[in-house]
Amino acid sequence: MAAAFRWVLQLHRDVPRAARFYSEGLDFTVSVCTLRWAELQSGPLKLALMHSQSNPEVQKVYSSMLSFTVVDINSTVAKLMALGAELDGPIKYEIHGKVAALRCIDGHMLGLHEPA
Template sequence: MLASSGIRFGRALLMVRGAEGVAQSVNFYQNALGMQVVRHTDDWAELACPVASNAASGMSTDSSNFRLSIKAVESEAQLSVGYSPFLSFDVDDMDSIIARCAQLGGKIDGPIQYPAHGKVATLRAPDGQMIGLYEPAI
């Protein structure tokens, strides 16, 4: 059973082009998605946000946060498809989050979808990372 293995998700690592990419990414994730900056240098940044609970499985949040690390790289290969994770965030207000993301350079990838369980959207951050947004139905 995974829960007894002692393994937990700690953070996702995004690689971006140079110091300008780190600053642009920090601005986007902090101001569009509301993530908290933990540390930020020219070539590295770490941001945090609360971990979503999973009531159906009996798992709940504790004082831990999801950590997003952003690293400056110079090699084009490190920025290629297949090197970057797809990030997914639960949101309370899809429309306002998408509007803020668009104002800060995010590009929505297709229409917002409305399955029975809520709203789902995909967008590309200014640094090229794919982000999934999910707003549960009330």
């Protein structure tokens, strides 16, 4: 039997704040949230957040990237920025739709795609 995918794990300095970021910004469902650990669900994807004291500058260099398809990229970007994300360049209008890259509150990259 092949290995089964369990979750994507991100390290964060403030787990409850990160859980709020994904829950309010991208409508993830929070199933567990403590000061040191959180589990969130979006469809079949499970995102685990774990507390870390790591230097945020190191985190920006060695970061995971999560990519999401959204219905309205402009409102999603605005919502995420209000929660502390930083837009990494302008929203781009490609032949296949709009795309944007953001850094979440602890420097992890988020890619957004709104299909054409």
